[in-house]
Amino acid sequence: MSPRAACRLELLGFTRVYDYVAGKADWLAHGLPTQGEQAQVPRAKDVLRRDVVTALPGEPVGGVAARVARSPYGFALVVANDGTLLGRLHKAVLDTDPSARADHVMEAGPSTVRPDRQLAELAERLRSRGLHTAIVTTPDGKLLGVVQRADMEARLAGQP
């Protein structure tokens, strides 16, 4: 629709017309603020935790395991230098060979959600699958953090 609107504006004499083709879907998926009647619906970005442990692909998992042990999480996420999510290191592999490279023992391509995902629906999805955590990325795969089901349920129950 926006390409047609841009063309129409040019026909009306506007000379500096730009088309944000990815549109509202892209804006929302980056977790950016919005206005309107639905803007206050609780979403994943509202309970986002950014303190998840991360590791670089070539990093030995021994050091990662130590960071995970000091964190409230039982896993770490492997990210490239540009922040792109590559994989997840489960507790089981963190407790094995400490010299193993992270990218050699990670679970590649874990499932992710976007920050604009509505909390009620996401919490139900996690509940139905017996999951407690979801990884949140931008549409282009950059890690934003994680969300926990307990946080979602507390938020939906009206707790701060």
Add this chain to the structure above:
Amino acid sequence: MAIRIDLAQLQELLEGGGQLVEVLPAAEYADEHLPGAINLPLKQLEATTAARLDPARPVIVYCWDGL
């Protein structure tokens, strides 16, 4: 022909005084829209409605996902 831009370019244009226009129907705009955007639905886009826009400043249009 309009220049296609990504999110980073959009944010630069907005910082430079660009005018943001959602071209979806009014109900969708009322539900949720980008901060500061005005609503000029495609079906009502004509000279009189577009008169709200300043022709001297950049105009950035968007819909849901470009389709």
